[in-house]
Amino acid sequence: MNQRMYQLGSKRSVIREIFEFGKTRAQEIGAENVYDFSLGNPSVEPPACVKDTLLKLIEEPDQTALHGYTSAQGDLFVRRAIASHIRGNYDENADENYIYMTVGAAASLTITLSALCEEGDEVVTFAPYFTEYKVFAETAGARLVAVESDPDTFQIDFEKLEAVLGKNTRAVLVNSPNNPSGVVYNRETVARLAETLEKASEKFGHTIYLVSDEPYRELVYGGVEVPYITKFYTPSIVCYSYSKSLSLPGERIGYIYVNPKTEGAKELYLAVCGAGRALGYVCAPSLFQKLVARCVGKTSDVSVYRKNRDTLLNHLTKCGFSCVRPDGAFYLFMKTPEPDASAFCERAKKYDLLLVPGDDFGCKGYVRIAYCVSPDMIARALPAFEKLAKEYSL
Numbered sequence: 265m266n267q268r269m270y271q272l273g274s275k276r277s278v279i280r281e282i283f284e285f286g287k288t289r290a291q292e293i294g295a296e297n298v299y300d301f302s303l304g305n306p307s308v309e310p311p312a313c314v315k316d317t318l319l320k321l322i323e324e325p326d327q328t329a330l331h332g333y334t335s336a337q338g339d340l341f342v343r344r345a346i347a348s349h350i351r352g353n354y355d356e357n358a359d360e361n362y363i364y365m366t367v368g369a370a371a372s373l374t375i376t377l378s379a380l381c382e383e384g385d386e387v388v389t390f391a392p393y394f395t396e397y398k399v400f401a402e403t404a405g406a407r408l409v410a411v412e413s414d415p416d417t418f419q420i421d422f423e424k425l426e427a428v429l430g431k432n433t434r435a436v437l438v439n440s441p442n443n444p445s446g447v448v449y450n451r452e453t454v455a456r457l458a459e460t461l462e463k464a465s466e467k468f469g470h471t472i473y474l475v476s477d478e479p480y481r482e483l484v485y486g487g488v489e490v491p492y493i494t495k496f497y498t499p500s501i502v503c504y505s506y507s508k509s510l511s512l513p514g515e516r517i518g519y520i521y522v523n524p525k526t527e528g529a530k531e532l533y534l535a536v537c538g539a540g541r542a543l544g545y546v547c548a549p550s551l552f553q554k555l556v557a558r559c560v561g562k563t564s565d566v567s568v569y570r571k572n573r574d575t576l577l578n579h580l581t582k583c584g585f586s587c588v589r590p591d592g593a594f595y596l597f598m599k600t601p602e603p604d605a606s607a608f609c610e611r612a613k614k615y616d617l618l619l620v621p622g623d624d625f626g627c628k629g630y631v632r633i634a635y636c637v638s639p640d641m642i643a644r645a646l647p648a649f650e651k652l653a654k655e656y657s658l
């Protein structure tokens with residue numbers, strides 16, 4: 265068998281391990297006594313249009329069309345609806361011929377990196393980063409290079425970025441709002457990133473692509489803007505997913521948008537189609553393609569996440585813990601009062617608080633707290649955080 269695949273399959277992710285532990289513990293002491301902050305599974309209901317559309321779709325007379333194969337890159341009318349939404353809100357150049365429907369952001373990223381990279385290329389990203397990036401980059405034959413972010417803000421450290429860009433850099437991968445820090449890059453940061461990549465592309469004599477992983481685009485609080493990457497940097501690709509915006513992570517639906525202004529955009533889009541084919545990702549789920557075409561622009565009620573963020577952040581700060589204030593997504597990245605984050609998580613388990621060590625996100629000395637849980641659970645967990653803080657005399 266292929267040894268890399270064996271390793272990937274036999275070593276479960278730390279997040280999954282903790283989640284499984286939580287399920288076992290819930291059987292022992294009751295689910296209401298386990299404070300599981302491990303997984304980014306949305307707790308907010310999908311917006312009403314999801315159920316309404318599903319009911320309408322399953323009553324449609326032509327059920328073979330509903331459940332049949334679509335075009336490899338997705339149904340034309342679906343891609344048209346998405347392109348029109350992008351044109352109306354972010355980028356007037358959006359075009360259905362540059363959109364490729366996928367089974368969520370994970371597939372969007374694997375396809376995009378496979379379309380871009382050759383063996384030996386490097387994909388640069390910023391720590392902390394989503395744990396699967398390494399797997400996606402290596403599947404594309406590339407090496408993931410992580411650049412530490414500014415530890416006080418988790419924004420880009422441009423000196424460190426410039427130091428790693430080189431002749432092997434094929435792409436830079438950003439994720440804003442970020443999992444796990446919740447940080448959002450503002451216009452100034454994105455413009456500076458674009459300028460840095462333009463200069464580096466010139467210096468090294470080849471295009472460095474900018475890939476934007478955007479499952480949390482709509483999950484921002486207090487009117488914070490998430491700048492649209494293609495407006496700042498031409499050779500760019502957006503990897504989108506409806507997993508969080510429509511609370512549909514199990515249905516596996518998203519898309520790739522190649523900036524049509526990119527030099528060689530047609531060929532790049534064909535490479536995306538090729539990678540989708542090679543990886544067996546053609547023809548994303550037909551029912552959910554049709555659903556997103558009708559729900560485009562709608563989102564779940566993200567005010568619940570905002571309330572959770574405020575309750576938890578206030579309480580943790582009051583207890584003496586420190587975290588960078590997240591403007592988006594639904595995670596808090598908290599500094600641990602001891603350097604070993606895994607040891608801290610073990611102590612937290614004593615109070616049935618299930619947190620994820622930051623090590624797998626490329627950042628030691630932190631834990632991730634996924635607050636996409638019910639506000640009730642947050643309220644019940646507050647005393648447990650207080651007891652944990654007392655152990656460290658905070």
Ligand code: PLP
Pocket residue numbers: 304367368369370371394439442443477479505506507513518
């Ligand atoms: N990228 C980031 C930053 C994520 O947090 C996730 C999922 O949590 C993904 C990609 C994968 O998303 P999807 O479920 O749409 O494949």
